[in-house]
Amino acid sequence: MEKNTDLIFAALFKLEEARQVIRDGLPSGLNQQEEMQLKEKISELKGIIQALETGTTGKKPGRIAGSIEVRTREEENINIQPIQAAGRLTLAARQAIIAYGDGYSTCDACRKPFRLDKISKPPIADFHTQLAQFVNMDQARVVPGARRGFQAVAQTVVEKGDSVIVSAFAHYTEFLAVEGAGGVVKEVPLNKDNIITADATAEKIEQVKLETGKLPTLVMIDHYDYQLANEHDVKGIAKVAHSYDIPFLYNGAYTVGVMPVDGKAVGADFVVGSGHKSMASPAPSGVLATTSEWADKVFRTTQMVGDVTKRKFGIKEVEMVGCTLMGSNLIAMMASFPEVKERTLHWDDEIKKINFFVDRLLTIDGSKVLSEYPRKHALTKVDTTGSFDRIAAIHKRRGFFLSDALSAKGIVGEFAGATRTWKLSTYGLSWEKVRYLADTFTEIAEHYELPITKQ
Amino acid sequence: MEKNTDLIFAALFKLEEARQVIRDGLPSGLNQQEEMQLKEKISELKGIIQALETGTTGKKPGRIAGSIEVRTREEENINIQPIQAAGRLTLAARQAIIAYGDGYSTCDACRKPFRLDKISKPPIADFHTQLAQFVNMDQARVVPGARRGFQAVAQTVVEKGDSVIVSAFAHYTEFLAVEGAGGVVKEVPLNKDNIITADATAEKIEQVKLETGKLPTLVMIDHYDYQLANEHDVKGIAKVAHSYDIPFLYNGAYTVGVMPVDGKAVGADFVVGSGHKSMASPAPSGVLATTSEWADKVFRTTQMVGDVTKRKFGIKEVEMVGCTLMGSNLIAMMASFPEVKERTLHWDDEIKKINFFVDRLLTIDGSKVLSEYPRKHALTKVDTTGSFDRIAAIHKRRGFFLSDALSAKGIVGEFAGATRTWKLSTYGLSWEKVRYLADTFTEIAEHYELPITKQ
Numbered sequence: 033m034e035k036n037t038d039l040i041f042a043a044l045f046k047l048e049e050a051r052q053v054i055r056d057g058l059p060s061g062l063n064q065q066e067e068m069q070l071k072e073k074i075s076e077l078k079g080i081i082q083a084l085e086t087g088t089t090g091k092k093p094g095r096i097a098g099s100i101e102v103r104t105r106e107e108e109n110i111n112i113q114p115i116q117a118a119g120r121l122t123l124a125a126r127q128a129i130i131a132y133g134d135g136y137s138t139c140d141a142c143r144k145p146f147r148l149d150k151i152s153k154p155p156i157a158d159f160h161t162q163l164a165q166f167v168n169m170d171q172a173r174v175v176p177g178a179r180r181g182f183q184a185v186a187q188t189v190v191e192k193g194d195s196v197i198v199s200a201f202a203h204y205t206e207f208l209a210v211e212g213a214g215g216v217v218k219e220v221p222l223n224k225d226n227i228i229t230a231d232a233t234a235e236k237i238e239q240v241k242l243e244t245g246k247l248p249t250l251v252m253i254d255h256y257d258y259q260l261a262n263e264h265d266v267k268g269i270a271k272v273a274h275s276y277d278i279p280f281l282y283n284g285a286y287t288v289g290v291m292p293v294d295g296k297a298v299g300a301d302f303v304v305g306s307g308h309k310s311m312a313s314p315a316p317s318g319v320l321a322t323t324s325e326w327a328d329k330v331f332r333t334t335q336m337v338g339d340v341t342k343r344k345f346g347i348k349e350v351e352m353v354g355c356t357l358m359g360s361n362l363i364a365m366m367a368s369f370p371e372v373k374e375r376t377l378h379w380d381d382e383i384k385k386i387n388f389f390v391d392r393l394l395t396i397d398g399s400k401v402l403s404e405y406p407r408k409h410a411l412t413k414v415d416t417t418g419s420f421d422r423i424a425a426i427h428k429r430r431g432f433f434l435s436d437a438l439s440a441k442g443i444v445g446e447f448a449g450a451t452r453t454w455k456l457s458t459y460g461l462s463w464e465k466v467r468y469l470a471d472t473f474t475e476i477a478e479h480y481e482l483p484i485t486k487q
Numbered sequence: 488m489e490k491n492t493d494l495i496f497a498a499l500f501k502l503e504e505a506r507q508v509i510r511d512g513l514p515s516g517l518n519q520q521e522e523m524q525l526k527e528k529i530s531e532l533k534g535i536i537q538a539l540e541t542g543t544t545g546k547k548p549g550r551i552a553g554s555i556e557v558r559t560r561e562e563e564n565i566n567i568q569p570i571q572a573a574g575r576l577t578l579a580a581r582q583a584i585i586a587y588g589d590g591y592s593t594c595d596a597c598r599k600p601f602r603l604d605k606i607s608k609p610p611i612a613d614f615h616t617q618l619a620q621f622v623n624m625d626q627a628r629v630v631p632g633a634r635r636g637f638q639a640v641a642q643t644v645v646e647k648g649d650s651v652i653v654s655a656f657a658h659y660t661e662f663l664a665v666e667g668a669g670g671v672v673k674e675v676p677l678n679k680d681n682i683i684t685a686d687a688t689a690e691k692i693e694q695v696k697l698e699t700g701k702l703p704t705l706v707m708i709d710h711y712d713y714q715l716a717n718e719h720d721v722k723g724i725a726k727v728a729h730s731y732d733i734p735f736l737y738n739g740a741y742t743v744g745v746m747p748v749d750g751k752a753v754g755a756d757f758v759v760g761s762g763h764k765s766m767a768s769p770a771p772s773g774v775l776a777t778t779s780e781w782a783d784k785v786f787r788t789t790q791m792v793g794d795v796t797k798r799k800f801g802i803k804e805v806e807m808v809g810c811t812l813m814g815s816n817l818i819a820m821m822a823s824f825p826e827v828k829e830r831t832l833h834w835d836d837e838i839k840k841i842n843f844f845v846d847r848l849l850t851i852d853g854s855k856v857l858s859e860y861p862r863k864h865a866l867t868k869v870d871t872t873g874s875f876d877r878i879a880a881i882h883k884r885r886g887f888f889l890s891d892a893l894s895a896k897g898i899v900g901e902f903a904g905a906t907r908t909w910k911l912s913t914y915g916l917s918w919e920k921v922r923y924l925a926d927t928f929t930e931i932a933e934h935y936e937l938p939i940t941k942q
Contacts, residue, residue, distance in 0.1 A: 033526040035509050035517045043532075044502050045582050047495060052578045054490045054562050058923055059897020062490050071488040074539060077498075081536070084529060096586065097579040097822040100609050103586045105595055107509050119590020123507045124552040127500045129584050129815065131551065131558045135574020135763030135770050140560055140899075154555050176631035176771050179808040187667065200793065204800040208808050211791045212642065219795035308590030308814055315590050315814030316631050316771070336666045338655065340674035345659040353634040353663050359763055359770030360584065361816065367552040442514020444595075468513055 037107040039084045042093045046077045105444060110465050113445030114411045115258075117459035118290050119308040119315070121364065128367035129314060132360040139358055145347040148355035148362075149173060159366045166373060167288055167303045169295040169321035173331065173349075174307075174357045174365065178285045181304035181320035182209035184351035185281055186250065188330045190215035195240045195248040197278075199228045199264065201257035203285065210252075218248060225404065226260055228253060230268030237276055252281040255293075260403040261286060261411035270299030279326065285309050286411060288319065289372050290459060291379040301326050307361070312368035317361045375460075385466045386410045386458045392470035397483040398422070402453060410459035421451040423480045437476045443469060492562040494539045497548045501532045560899060565920050568900030569866045570713075572914035573745050574763040574770070576819065583822035584769060587815040594813055600802040603810035603817070604628060614821045621828060622743055622758045624750040624776035628786065628804075629762075629812045629820065633740045636759035636775035637664035639806035640736055641705065643785045645670035650695045650703040652733075654683045654719065656712035658740065665705075673703060680859065681715055683708060685723030692731055707736040710748075715858040716741060716866035725754030734781065740764050741866060743774065744827050745914060746834040756781050762816070767823035772816045830915075840921045841865045841913045847925035852938040853877070857908060865914035876906040878935045892931045898924060 050073040057066045082088075093102050105111055106120055121129075132138070141153040149160045164172035175181045182205055190196060192214035198206050200219045210217050220228050220236045233251065240248050251273040255266045266282055273280040279301040287293050288305025289312065295303040307317025322330055331349045338344075348354045357365075386407045393399050398418025403409070420434050427433040431449040438446060447454045458466055477484055505528035512521045537543075548557050560566055561575055576584075587593070587609075596608040604615045619627035630636045637660055645651060647669035653661050655674045665672050675683050675691045688706065695703050706728040710721045721737055728735040734756035742748050743760025744767065750758040762772025777785055786804045793799075803809045812820070841862045848854050853873025858864070875889050882888040886904040893901060902909045913921055932939055 033517075033522050033529065035512055035521075035525070037506075037509060040502060040506050040509060041586065044499065044506075044585050047499050047502065048578055048581045048585070051492075051495050051499075051562065051581070054492055054495060056917065057490055058920060059564050060923070062488075066490075067488050070490070074488065074536060078536060081529060081533060096583050096818075097825055100583060100586075100818060100822055103589075103592055103595070103609075105592075106589060107506065109514050113591075113595075116589065116591045116594070121588045121590070123503055126503045126506070126585070126588055127551050128555060129588050129769075130499050130503070130581070131496065131555075133576045133581055133584050133769050133819070134558075134561060134571065135576070135768065136568075136571045137558055137560075138770075139571070140558070140568075154558075176635070177808075177813075180631070183808055200796050202793070204789075204803055205809050207791045207793070207798075207800060208789055208803060208805050211789055212805050212808065217791055217793060219793045221795050313590065314584075314588050314816065315593075316812060316816070334659075334663055334666055336662045336672055338657075338662070338672060338674045340676050341655050343662075345662060348659055348663060350663050350667050353632075353638055353667065354660050357771060358632075361769065361771070363551075363555060364588070367555055370552055462511065465513060468515070 033085065034087050036084055037104045038092045039080055040107070041102050041104070042091070043077060043080045043084070045093050046073060046080060049073050050077070109439075109442045109444040110461060110469055111445040112443065112456040112458065112469065114455040114457045115309055116445065117410065117457040118310040118312065120312060120460060121314065122312045122368045122371045124367040124371065125312055125314070125364040128363045129360040132363040135359060137359050138362055147347050148358055154363060154366070156362065156366070159369065162369070163319055164321050167284070167293045167295045167305065167319070167321045168297065169300070169303050170324040171327040171331065172319055172321040173352055174362055175318045175320050175352070176356060176361075177316035178283070178304045178306035178309065178318040179205035179209065180316070181302070181318055182206055182252065182281070182283075183212060184320055184330055185252075185302050185304075186210050186213035186215065188351060189250050189279060191249070195244055195246070197233065197236055197240070197248045197251040197253075199253050199257060201228070201254065201259050202252070203254065203258050203283070206252055206283070215249070220253075226262050227404070228264040228269065230265050230272045233269045234272045237272070237278070247276055248278055250281060251278050252283060254283040254285065256286040256409045256411070258286065260413050261409035262404045263408050266298050266300070274299060286409065290376060290382070290410070292376050295321060302330070307365050311365060311372050313365040314361045317357055317365050382410045382459055383407060385461065385463065386412055389458050389466055389470050390414070393473055395485050396473065396477040397485055411455060411457040413453060413455045415453045417452045419477065419482050423482070424451040434476070437479070438472065441472045443472055488540065489542050491539055491542075492559045493547045494535055495562070496557050496559070497546070498532060498535045498539070500548050501528060501535060504528050505532070564894075564897045564899040565916060565924055566900040567898065567911040567913065567924065569910040569912045570764055571900065572865065572912040573765040573767065575767060575915060576769065577767045577823045577826045579822040579826065580767055580769070580819040583818045584815040587818040590814060592814050593817055602802050603813055609818060609821070611817065611821070614824065617824065618774055619776050622739070622748045622750045622760065622774070622776045623752065624755070624758050625779040626782040626786065627774055627776040628807055629817055630773045630775050630807070631811060632771035633738070633759045633761035633764065633773040634660035634664060635771070636757070636773055637661055637707065637736070637738075638667060639775055639785055640707075640757050640759075641665050641668035641670065643787075643806060644704050644734060646704070650699055650701070652688060652691055652695070652703045652706040652708075652728075654708050654712060656683070656709065656714045657707070658709065658713050658738070661707055661738070670704070675708075681717050682859070683719040683724065685720050685727045688724045689727045692727070692733070702731055703733055705736060706733050707738060709738040709740065711741040711864045711866070713741065715868050716864035717859045718863050721755070722753050729754060741864065745831060745837070745865070747831050750776060757785070762820050766820060766827050768820040769816045772812055772820050837865045837914055838862060840916065840918065841867055844913050844921055844925050845869070848928055850940050851928065851932040852940055866910065866912040868908060868910045870908045872907045874932065874937050878937070879906040889931070892934070893927065896927045898927055
């Protein structure tokens with residue numbers, strides 16, 4: 033039986049049509065007309081399955097709601113897009129969103145004290161406990177994206193005009209979180225190896241103190257940054273921050289969910305992770321975990337009292353704006369979680385895969401790796417100015433020749449048109465796919481007669 | 488063919504297993520082992536379909552990821568839960584989340600200037616334009632829930648200690664948004680009919696001015712409140728707010744997506760809507776729309792510059808924390824949108840349905856409606872202290888006798904155990920379902936020999 037993505041989607045969509053017939057019916061059962069409709073849907077489904085079995089070319093399912101193309105990127109291709117790799121859903125997560133897509137689907141059994149993280153059916157409360165344990169912190173909340181975690185922390189510890197220490201490789205959402213809270217970012221410069229060190233952080237703190245007369249109120253550093261995915265000395269940096277009595281936020285957008293993270297061992301006051309970036313979850317989703325000490329502050333409950341009605345909503349947390357992910361995003365996070373926990377234990381294999389790929393790329397003369405090497409992360413920035421860009425310089429499609437050649441082999445996710453510096457991730461690809469990926473680059477190089485050094 | 492929800496889910500889940508086989512394969516095609524696996528999945532699917540056709544009782548699909556029960560609330564029941572009704576996904580939205588569940592699924596074709604609302608494939612940019620038109624405002628952004636819209640506005644216009652005028656029926660998320668921004672809520676009292684009037688708002692503004700020496704910086708009122716879903720005079724209130732030069736936020740959590748909303752006609756500076764509450768979308772999702780005048784402020788772009796790297800992220804909006812709904816939640820909103828637009832034109836029919844139901848309930852002696860009556864909104868609070876609560880007083884299951892009786896007939900979503908005051912919504916139910924619902928209440932009343940006045 034051959035692979036036929038279109039028909040798989042056609043079958044899924046047809047089943048949703050059948051489901052709609054059931055939804056439209058009374059609880060007491062379908063009427064005659066509905067039974068006929070259901071029968072028709074199932075008969076059409078059987079036709080689709082027959083086409084699958086006989087290898088008939090599938091009619092593409094029409095656009096969703098008339099305007100949205102069906103996305104088959106993960107079915108039809110090897111996707112090396114650097115930020116999409118670890119946010120790909122697991123099978124369980126895909127089943128979860130089918131079952132829990134409706135708006136407030138998590139809230140069927142919401143009882144006193146009426147807060148998302150207290151719901152026990154589905155087991156949301158238990159998931160929150162596990163999530164805190166997973167990053168070895170005392171308490172955790174789900175948030176709509178890592179950025180909302182940065183925001184909550186910044187608004188808790190940053191007053192107008194305060195300085196916040198970030199990395200020279202800080203993600204833009206850290207800038208925005210600080211700006212939103214009225215603070216100012218102060219970047220720690222990179223060393224010659226493009227690493228943020230504890231010493232450089234200490235120096236920066238001293239400099240800020242000298243220039244502004246005040247210590248920064250937060251140090252927020254990415255364990256692995258988004259540009260090169262180099263590892264930065266978060267443990268040393270946390271120690272430095274604490275020596276000035278400044279809280280440390282560990283940005284685990286590229287670590288929580290792909291490799292083991294131990295917040296206490298790092299010395300983090302806050303651990304932030306991204307569901308859609310690294311936890312095989314739909315966007316927006318993420319986690320903010322903290323210590324018992326800081327939980328009272330960042331998860332502080334509302335103190336506001338209605339002046340007329342005297343209403344209070346005491347259990348609701350100000351920085352969370354109450355409940356956070358009240359639907360399928362949370363359930364998908366939960367559904368992916370067992371697999372996500374397991375996969376962090378096999379990070380070493382992911383490192384082998386990226387190094388295998390990079391080593392193969394480096395055999396194409398003139399290719400370089402800009403990230404630290406050997407790689408310690410699946411996300412990697414390479415420089416092919418000395419190899420593929422030489423072809424781009426003379427090719428009528430310019431840099432797009434490479435995208436064309438890759439996509440002809442079913443590889444997508446590189447920055448289309450870029451042949452100088454660009455990023456990729458091999459995260460989650462099977463060894464078979466990694467070899468295919470490396471072979472494809474070699475084949476393209478050979479096709480264009482780029483010199484290759486035998487390994 | 489009978490309705491068999493379990494088998495429909497079993498078939499959907501089996502197809503996701505087949506899809507996983509395809510995802511795991513190389514772009515060049517499946518290997519022999521994978522072909523066998525796919526064949527096996529399809530053969531199992533055929534078994535499920537056969538069971539559907541022969542009316543075999545379906546084996547319940549197992550728990551998702553071992554711990555999460557499959558949610559069949561909308562398939563097996565009439566759900567009158569007041570906040571779930573209008574967030575139920577459309578068929579198109581369910582198809583959309585199947586295709587776009589993966590983390591950053593919206594970002595395949597993200598090009599300069601790299602912002603979610605500028606992406607044209609899928610047609611996200613166009614959707615933003617339509618969304619603004621839909622509520623008749625100049626600009627719109629999607630946000631992770633209405634609360635994040637309140638938050639963005641509050642943080643834009645509220646300084647520490649500022650007062651914000653809200654309704655005595657304000658939702659708790661408005662309290663939190665104001666508190667997070669450092670402001671203080673000041674409630675406008677209800678009149679004897681439980682309505683917020685323009686006069687009462689003017690009076691409150693004057694009072695705040697007198698007491699604090701400063702005008703409030705924002706007036707934020709729910710068009711229909713969450714407690715009784717009474718209509719409040721938003722147009723008159725906007726006029727009052729503007730007469731003091733105070734911006735007006737129209738809280739459309741219960742209107743945008745179910746009835747026509749014309750922000751300009753209301754005189755709103757900000758219109759906030761909820762995707763999971765009223766736009767047939769997954770949580771969290773929502774919309775914040777504004778005028779050209781206010782767009783520059785609430786959608787202001789970042790001014791932060793890295794002190795070392797001189798980096799700027801000029802296109803990113805501070806209060807949005809950059810991109811907002813980068814995945815299936817947005818695509819589901821888009822997929823539901825044509826149907827959502829259409830359904831707002833049939834709000835009158837929804838009003839007929841709730842009034843039909845309420846009128847029937849009122850025939851059960853002692854029953855009352857606490858919301859304004861005749862109803863102008865599908866969400867309604869009723870008081871059955873004089874009817875069903877009289878049974879609860881002597882029933883061994885107490886108030887749960889009513890939940891038991893309802894759920895035996897496939898009706899869920901009332902507050903379990905409540906027989907005094909409770910809320911429901913008939914939104915989106917077919918007339919057939921509404922009649923079934925009303926009949927069921929009558930039957931329960933008859934069963935317990937509660938007196939009924941013939942209509």
